[in-house]
Amino acid sequence: MTASADVRTARHRFLLVGCALPAAFTVIAVVLMLSWLPEVPATVATHWNGSGPDGFGPAWTVPLGTAVVGLGLVALFAAIMLTGTRGGQWGPMLRLLGALSIGTNVLIVVGITWSFGMQRGLADAHDAPDIGLQFMVCAVLALATGFVGWLVQPNVTTDGRTPARTVEPLHLAAGERAVWVRTTAMNRTGVIVIVVSILALAIGTVVVAASGSTAWWVMLGVTVLLALLALTTLVFRVRVDDRGLVVRSPLGIPRFQVPIDDVEAVAVTSVQPTAEFGGWGIRLAPDGTFGIVLRAGEALQVTRRNGRRFVVTVDDAATAAALLEALSARARLEPPR
Amino acid sequence: MLIRVDPASDTPIFAQIAASVHADAAAGRLRAGDRLPSARDVASSLGVNLHTVLRAYQLLRDEGLVDMRRGRGAVVTEAVEPLAQLHHDITALVARARTLGLAADTLAALVKETYR
Numbered sequence: 001m002t003a004s005a006d007v008r009t010a011r012h013r014f015l016l017v018g019c020a021l022p023a024a025f026t027v028i029a030v031v032l033m034l035s036w037l038p039e040v041p042a043t044v045a046t047h048w049n050g051s052g053p054d055g056f057g058p059a060w061t062v063p064l065g066t067a068v069v070g071l072g073l074v075a076l077f078a079a080i081m082l083t084g085t086r087g088g089q090w091g092p093m094l095r096l097l098g099a100l101s102i103g104t105n106v107l108i109v110v111g112i113t114w115s116f117g118m119q120r121g122l123a124d125a126h127d128a129p130d131i132g133l134q135f136m137v138c139a140v141l142a143l144a145t146g147f148v149g150w151l152v153q154p155n156v157t158t159d160g161r162t163p164a165r166t167v168e169p170l171h172l173a174a175g176e177r178a179v180w181v182r183t184t185a186m187n188r189t190g191v192i193v194i195v196v197s198i199l200a201l202a203i204g205t206v207v208v209a210a211s212g213s214t215a216w217w218v219m220l221g222v223t224v225l226l227a228l229l230a231l232t233t234l235v236f237r238v239r240v241d242d243r244g245l246v247v248r249s250p251l252g253i254p255r256f257q258v259p260i261d262d263v264e265a266v267a268v269t270s271v272q273p274t275a276e277f278g279g280w281g282i283r284l285a286p287d288g289t290f291g292i293v294l295r296a297g298e299a300l301q302v303t304r305r306n307g308r309r310f311v312v313t314v315d316d317a318a319t320a321a322a323l324l325e326a327l328s329a330r331a332r333l334e335p336p337r
Numbered sequence: 338m339l340i341r342v343d344p345a346s347d348t349p350i351f352a353q354i355a356a357s358v359h360a361d362a363a364a365g366r367l368r369a370g371d372r373l374p375s376a377r378d379v380a381s382s383l384g385v386n387l388h389t390v391l392r393a394y395q396l397l398r399d400e401g402l403v404d405m406r407r408g409r410g411a412v413v414t415e416a417v418e419p420l421a422q423l424h425h426d427i428t429a430l431v432a433r434a435r436t437l438g439l440a441a442d443t444l445a446a447l448v449k450e451t452y453r
Binding site for chain 1 (some may be wrong): 342
């Protein structure tokens with residue numbers, strides 16, 4: 001599928017705002033800091049708390065770290081955009097992503113460069129001044145840049161959801177009861193990425209614990225939390241019966257539902273995760289659509305009475321939609337029990 | 338997978354549940370290794386007795402279509418593949434019977450007779 005002219009403009013603008021400018025800022029910052037290296041102490045302050053500097057490191061690591069983080073983030077945002085919009089879709093989530101990229105970049109790059117530059121001429125990094133005010137200025141600057149980054153990108157939305165098609169209700173005899181159940185899971189690549197990340201974190205925790213640092217229990221907490229999150233959001237059971245639609249994780253929590261009386265319309269749609277929801281997982285799209293997005297493609301879409309849409313990616317969505325349509329039609333006709 | 342029961346039908350409820358699973362298998366909606374929903378969930382969704390659903394699952398186990406394992410529930414076996422392979426033939430046969438004005442029971446009786 002080839003992208004339309006609108007999408008091409010949006011994509012170019014994203015690459016400029018979210019990738020080229022942040023990369024340029026990073027390079028300028030790194031060059032500036034390298035040129036300051038002879039003027040700063042060999043060990044510089046790298047972290048501050050409320051009362052002054054409390055973290056220190058060799059001066060050369062600061063420009064190196066900035067380069068890695070700054071360019072790494074650019075690569076990450078570029079990868080998300082390029083892989084997510086291969087099909088030629090675009091949406092407000094991507095515009096936000098572009099703005100987020102440049103805003104984050106300004107916060108990090110300007111903040112680090114400023115705190116580094118302040119230490120020129122110091123004999124001991126412990127004398128580094130407080131950076132509270134500088135941090136505030138950077139935060140405001142980052143927000144402003146992000147906002148401008150949002151404005152200079154065009155508002156393009158490809159209608160990824162127009163293929164939503166309504167279905168013929170399933171033929172049910174009077175008094176016939178039916179249930180549709182299906183398990184929906186994150187695609188294999190996603191699962192591998194998540195499992196490998198958690199494993200890496202677990203190994204990191206062990207290494208940190210072995211090194212004698214007390215930070216290990218914080219890392220353990222994060223690892224357990226992430227494992228629990230993965231466990232509850234990688235697989236969902238989707239059920240349609242005369243009570244409505246229920247989507248729940250194998251552990252029972254989280255659990256999402258649309259009661260049968262709240263069903264206004266049912267359709268089968270095709271989801272483009274990045275363009276519509278900004279990614280995978282339990283998502284709220286900018287237009288208020290709530291999505292349980294575990295993969296691209298076939299999905300069941302339910303419109304609630306208040307107009308809000310509920311989308312869950314699941315195979316055989318047509319059967320689910322046909323049954324839900326039939327059951328909600330029956331619920332509308334029958335007086336509530 | 339879709340399970341439907343009609344209390345007004347002459348067929349016993351447990352047989353209707355088993356027939357629904359057969360239909361799911363034949364429609365290619367079930368694959369070997371898939372897990373059937375828990376009997377408790379099905380019973381509560383359909384408003385039928387838990388033992389009725391368990392009886393249906395036992396029937397399917399006796400046929401070899403599912404494997405019942407403690408803690409894993411009812412898992413679909415390889416026996417599902419032949420059913421799925423017949424899917425197109427059955428759809429075609431039913432469509433043909435319908436255009437000829439043949440009732441479902443008549444068709445079923447004919448198939449049974451021929452199979453003998």
